[in-house]
Amino acid sequence: MVSVVYEAPNSIDEAVRLLKESEIPARVLAGGTDLIIQNNSTEDQSRLIVDVKKIDGMLEAKFSKDGLELGPSMCCAELTARGDIKQIFPGLVEAAYLIGSTQVQGRASIGGNLCNASPAADTIPSLIANKAVCIISGSDGERNIAVEDFVTGVGTNCLRVGELVKLIKVPMPSERSSDAYLRFIPRTEMDIAVAGAAVSLALDDDDVCVSARVAIGAVAPTALLVESAAACLIGTKLDVVALKNAARAASESSSPISDRRGTAEYRRHIVGVLVKRAAKIAMQRAQGEKV
Amino acid sequence: MTKAHVTTSVNGDPYEFLCEPGETLLTVLRDDLQLTGTKEGCGSGDCGACSVMLNGRLVCSCLVLGVEAEGADVQTVEGIGNKDSLHVIQEKFLEHAALQCGICTPGLIVSVKALLEENPNPTEEEARYYLAGNLCRCTGYDKIIRAVLDAAQTMKEESAI
Ligand code: FES
Numbered sequence: 001m002v003s004v005v006y007e008a009p010n011s012i013d014e015a016v017r018l019l020k021e022s023e024i025p026a027r028v029l030a031g032g033t034d035l036i037i038q039n040n041s042t043e044d045q046s047r048l049i050v051d052v053k054k055i056d057g058m059l060e061a062k063f064s065k066d067g068l069e070l071g072p073s074m075c076c077a078e079l080t081a082r083g084d085i086k087q088i089f090p091g092l093v094e095a096a097y098l099i100g101s102t103q104v105q106g107r108a109s110i111g112g113n114l115c116n117a118s119p120a121a122d123t124i125p126s127l128i129a130n131k132a133v134c135i136i137s138g139s140d141g142e143r144n145i146a147v148e149d150f151v152t153g154v155g156t157n158c159l160r161v162g163e164l165v166k167l168i169k170v171p172m173p174s175e176r177s178s179d180a181y182l183r184f185i186p187r188t189e190m191d192i193a194v195a196g197a198a199v200s201l202a203l204d205d206d207d208v209c210v211s212a213r214v215a216i217g218a219v220a221p222t223a224l225l226v227e228s229a230a231a232c233l234i235g236t237k238l239d240v241v242a243l244k245n246a247a248r249a250a251s252e253s254s255s256p257i258s259d260r261r262g263t264a265e266y267r268r269h270i271v272g273v274l275v276k277r278a279a280k281i282a283m284q285r286a287q288g289e290k291v
Numbered sequence: 292m293t294k295a296h297v298t299t300s301v302n303g304d305p306y307e308f309l310c311e312p313g314e315t316l317l318t319v320l321r322d323d324l325q326l327t328g329t330k331e332g333c334g335s336g337d338c339g340a341c342s343v344m345l346n347g348r349l350v351c352s353c354l355v356l357g358v359e360a361e362g363a364d365v366q367t368v369e370g371i372g373n374k375d376s377l378h379v380i381q382e383k384f385l386e387h388a389a390l391q392c393g394i395c396t397p398g399l400i401v402s403v404k405a406l407l408e409e410n411p412n413p414t415e416e417e418a419r420y421y422l423a424g425n426l427c428r429c430t431g432y433d434k435i436i437r438a439v440l441d442a443a444q445t446m447k448e449e450s451a452i
């Protein structure tokens with residue numbers, strides 16, 4: 001087991017300083033559901049663990065007039081119990097609800113899911129579909145990065161030494177809009193996505209889709225924003241042809257691998273099906289139905 | 292390596308301990324505090340045998356660092372019922388023979404208590420989903436679920452009196 005130096009700073013500045021000045025590899029601890037397991041298998045001799053949960057705002061979520069300001073370390077159990085968030089971002093909440101077990105959701109956080117950067121992370125496609133932005137703090141101040149640009153590869157992200165995600169902002173959707181996330185797993189619970197798809201869209205008063213974002217997960221090294229799939233939905237009433245085109249666009253932009261969860265061919269197909277279904281659910285929700 | 296000094300509360304009793312900062316709460320509970328009711332099945336968050344309540348939330352103690360218990364309120368299976376008067380959930384597990392080897396049982400008792408506090412009237416499906424992170428190699432789950440639903444019913448009747 002790696003030998004750990006543990007710090008739990010009270011401020012972002014202190015966390016940034018600790019991360020920046022550390023002479024040993026440093027990692028941020030949020031819920032720990034990935035990190036603590038990695039501690040047991042790391043090659044590092046020693047590690048600095050910076051627990052950010054004592055920093056103001058890290059465990060909170062609130063709405064401002066611009067949208068949701070999500071503390072990156074808030075645990076999924078707390079998030080999924082928040083009716084106000086579920087009402088506006090049902091897809092994001094359903095993605096959080098799919099992570100691990102009740103126990104894991106008692107610790108796992110959206111910020112952790114994002115920074116851990118697994119290709120199969122459930123919340124990343126939902127964040128992308130909802131145009132979420134990471135507010136990153138470092139010694140040179142703050143910078144903002146769209147979630148689709150945050151993850152750079154399998155298990156890697158764009159954070160530089162000494163930086164951490166301070167806040168995740170999700171802009172307020174317009175009237176008559178909603179989102180949905182679906183993933184496929186061979187079991188009913190406690191599994192990792194074979195493929196996942198998130199759709200967020202807005203309708204006009206005639207039910208014509210006026211804007212849409214489609215993101216897919218577990219079918220490429222990182223979750224992908226698929227603009228070509230969204231383009232197939234915009235300007236339509238999500239008729240059979242539009243949905244079929246969106247599905248094809250999503251399948252075509254995927255580049256999955258074959259592993260024990262499914263073959264590349266299967267994943268490419270299934271991700272299109274998920275896009276189709278998630279788009280329909282998002283549309284029904286935007287129309288005010290409870291689905 | 293310097294050990295960390297941690298002050299915490301377990302089942303309402305104050306505790307102080309020294310631990311390696313990388314040690315999990317599970318290791319601390321079992322090896323340092325001698326509270327061996329909490330079990331280790333996998334050590335990776337998959338089996339739920341190590342379930343405890345941390346500040347009112349159900350978690351895997353194998354995925355919590357001991358140092359994170361500083362100032363926290365920890366509840367383990369040792370805080371539920373006692374030898375002379377079992378908790379209703381424990382009685383129902385016995386009545387329905389909801390255990391064989393018993394390694395999963397303490398974690399399940401903790402989780403079922405959390406479930407019934409959140410949702411005193413769960414459907415079978417809700418109970419199965421909530422408890423999906425508590426694996427049992429022996430019973431096939433059916434008897435566990437019967438015990439849970441019976442415990443819910445009994446607790447409801449008792450609180451109505
Ligand atoms: S020992 Fe913690 S989940 Fe298995």
Ligand code: FES
Nearest residue numbers: 391393427428429
């Ligand atoms: S009774 Fe043996 S694992 Fe559940």
